[in-house]
Amino acid sequence: MPPERVDPLPLLTASRVIVVAGKGGVGKTTVTAVVARAAADAGRRVLVVELDGKPALGALVDEIPLQSIDAPSALDEYLREHGFARIAKRLSSTGVIEVVGTAAPGIDDIVVLGKIKQLERSGEYDVIVVDGPAAGHATTFLTSARGLLDAARSGPVHRQAREVIDLLADPARCQVVLVAMPETTPVNEVVETAYALEERVGVQLGPVVVNGVDVAEGEPPLDADALDALDAADGVLDDDDREALRAAAEFRIARRQMQRAELARLAEELALTQVHLPALPVAGVDADGVRRLAAALTAEVGL
């Protein structure tokens, strides 16, 4: 991998809309917050968008504006603004929207993407970071527009689908940032998702952000020499301490080796720039952790 210094922030924020996507448990929400924080600290006007109705993101981004978008209200708003106010009223008062959204697959997704497009067009923000849909839903979310163009051949939903396709196809306006962890299954899954998005959506893929990378730092280094020193340290340590120190060191070294191997495999299988976020010694990242990671992001040396 190239040794030269890379500043990942311009890569991450190369488009106005950044959709952060990844499977459950890889830290998608954390990465959303970190990208938003880094962009805000760099003086950009940032909006964070969340789609799952989860309150966690708000606590991570502090004062950065956050907008929640849910499908029923996005559809309702869209209809009101496009001369269908009476329909909107009927649909909401009967609670029909959920069933309608499912019966014509993609409507839910399209009105949400349409709302994001509207925010992007408003010119109020330099960067809109979207905490993408959960689990394996990212591909269907982003392909919804093409599906709907065929299903609804005219009417407001058709127009909306067309405009969303324009947004997704323009790398200056929108890109997808995939999130992974340096372990076997998450690497496999991010590679699969990347190929699926490339084939079926045609959206620009930004860098892959890898969460929880245990970066070896500090002097002297934790390596084979350190382990050798244990054998030489007769009499300084009691036997239990020595064996525990050895086990701890072997565990850490083995985990780092495994991570390095997985990162190398990711580089081999996916020709996308990798941005690594260091593992923090915490049980889940909070707003303070987000600040630390954002700082680490802008200081990152190409790995």
Added chain:
Amino acid sequence: MSAKRRSGLAGALHGAEVIVCCGSGGVGKTTTAAVLGIEAARDGRRVVVVTIDPARRLADALGLTDGLAAEPHHIELADAPGELWAMMLDTTATFDGLVRRYAADESQARRILDNRFYRNIAGALSGTQEYMAAETLHALHGDERFDQVIVDTPPSRNALDFLEAPGVLTRFLDHKLFKVMMLPARRGMGVFNLAAQPVLRATGKVVGSDVLADAVAFFQAFAGMESGFRERADDVLALLRSDVTRFVLVASPRHDTIDEAMWFAGQLARQDLSVSAAIVNRVHPTFGTWSAQQARKRAGEASGPAAALWRNAAELADIVAAERGVAEPLVKAIEGAALAEVPLLRGDVHDLDGLAQIGAALFDRQ
């Protein structure tokens, strides 16, 4: 946590005919379900594990490659007197099976199964996947081939929706649109009259008239089948509430997944159901008897390579302390239930050997 509580996992699951694993996405629910299945097979039971969306290599380990997934598939296990089977939840096929079961005749079944609206909602409407998981579990519980069914729930907060109110099939059958459409169908109104209803006319303008016509045809074809569906839902619910069913929470030592596990515990408590066990996956192992502060002090005093060793010990101790702190509220919330930890391993788990290693940790057989 004490060794006594850890060994409680086997006790907590003793005699279970159904085990439901709940938790947020990515915490290792499927892996846990597979480990519990292997353990039961080692214990001489014939067990079937139903999973939702296994990662590919785990699916391979369980023999769930394409085409074998929708029916229980036998997995060869060395040294197991019982049997291990696995299958994937197929929401659409399960829904199709229910339609066939409750249709008055073949032509009613066909009209529903061929309907485009039905094809779209069968696999996708919120609540359907959760309900079909429960339905599959019920069917397998009645299957002579198995003593125990282990199911891994969908990674959503709706996973326990089917426990909410007895008799509720899904939000689908109780949905207002369903009622709007069923009512005139019973009165013998035709498709055209029905489509003239204001709310449906409005819907048609938004989604297109084709989608609407399909929907109306579906609801009319469905007429008469709701009572069969509801009775079946009552049976499923009775099984889930009986004492042969155990609920296991799965989390990782991070505040978000712990919060989610506690949320599930609260949902179960509201239904007068209790958590039998909680499993916290991927916990950093503890090395030595020192605290992080003590290790850091020794790192400061040491020179050369020894400083690196003590610094590593301090960093790992920091993480362990943080993980213990974050899991503490869950430990308190499920007082009385079994609690087990699975250590973070040096590599990823995706084969039967790895699953056996986790089993050894869960059931204290190191």
